[in-house]
Amino acid sequence: MLNNLISVKNLKKSFGGIKAVDVQELSFIEGELTSIIGPNGAGKTTFFDLISGFQNADSGDVFLKANNISNSQPYKIARMGMVRTFQLTKVFDRMTVMENLLFSGSNVNNDSFLRSIFKLNSQKVYEKSLKDKANEIMNNLNIGHMADSYARELSGGQKKLLELARAIINDPEILLLDEPLAGVNPKLAEDILSLIKKLSEDGITVIMVEHNIEAVMKISERIVVLAEGSLIADGSPSEIRTNNNVIEAYLGKSDE
């Protein structure tokens, strides 16, 4: 049986009079690489914000496995293994690339004030292993040579990579990627795509919002289409390609 990792029921969110998200029922299946597409203003990022806890829904529920996570704090959701990235990269500008990764990978106990005062040996050992892990991830993503640079010195594409690296250092079960290819040159986009594919193959459930339809069609196992906040199509890439609702939403209704 397929395993529903995240399910959403009657999720609603409006801003003033504008309906941003209104999804009756939607589930994401463990291990599947799903893309969410839709025209600008379709509510894709708001949908991400709702399931990752960054915004509270007006009504409805979000379940992560058996837990109802609607209106949970974002950090609690992240600790349950669902990590997200942002449409506009949010790297820690005035920290080095290495520090960005060490902070993200470090667990809550390791960050504690008391442990940091006493600097126990266990903390040193933990930091060392974290550093090795960070180095490995950076080398895989070709940003190893930037380890000691400030994050704000990175190019736009490198920042995307850093954000991705930061998201995977915690070994998340679910990865929510908000436009991982936006503003990235074609060569790097290829690299990021193959990385996402590899993460998916390694067993991480990836849900991604992306405007680059070609890329989406190429790597997604399933595509969900939102328009004006509502679900208008859901299926495999080949189904979506020929779906009339989708064509209408993107190109506008014909007059006939």
Added chain:
Amino acid sequence: MITKRFSLQYIFAFSLTIFSIYLVFFLNPEGAPRIVLNLFTFAGIYGLSAIGLNVHFGWTGLLNFGHASFMGVGAYVTLLLMPHAAGREGVVITTGLPFFAALTIGIIAASLFGLLLGLPAIRLRGDYLAIVTIAAAEIFRLLVRDLESITGGVYGIINYTENFQRYRPSFIDDLSDNLDFSASQGWVCIAAWISILFIVLFLKRLNNSPWGRALRAVREDEDAVRAMGKNAVWLKLQSFMLGAGIAGLSGVLLAFNYGSLESTVFIPLLTFYVWAIMILGGVGTITGPIFGSIIFWVIISETDRLAYILFENANGQQLAGVRFLLVGVLIMFLMIFRPNGLLGKKEELLLDVK
């Protein structure tokens, strides 16, 4: 490469500080030890406070404009727990705790006040937090002024210095006889600089730790911190408490330096002086505020001498005007040539708040 530039910064800061002190001797042929001691006492106390503010702003990015109230809570709680006299009539209270017990409780009280203020305010960002903190500090000051039966209000608290001065080592008295300065201020000065030494060592340890790293991440981007599974609110509260505790300690020292304590000490100007010192020294650095503080106080205390030399027959009022004009110009010059402060790193220039 980075360390080389860093040590150059230190050399620059050191030379500027030594030059400033030399200037004090030069401008005051008579009574220099007294003036220098006074200057170093204030520099130590304000520098300590600025180090605390740097935990808030430099490390965590919290725009705290109510720093005076943390100093105030520390000072009032400590003094009121010890034997003292207060109010218009000078009501004498002879019972109380010994100095170190009262000091410990005072510092904890300042930390808890930071927590209390932080709870509702900490979910605000940037300038909103600034507005809340400055308002809270004013509320604190007005409360202290109106609770005359406890705090002495505008009449203040007196007769408490002995609680601390009884620990004064005798060598200070010998020195003060020879060099003609106040022995009690000498002891406050030494206490202030010992405190700075300990706090700096303590913060150095924390700065390179995972905790310090987490605070800096909060400063850079709270949303990303949350997305990484970290409780940003709790981190901010911890930072608020640590910085407030350090401010509380400096407030106690300030009270002992003045010898009497009224609510007017904790006006917003105190907060802005501390901000100026932190920015001069280098936001986000640990030792920067120390140099910033000395230079700030040389500028504050010696500009009237300078104004006096520049305008021979000026009266006091005119001198005061020229003096603060000079203060403004000097601080402007420092900020133009060293926008990141004396010790700050250019890459970490921290004056843009999100």
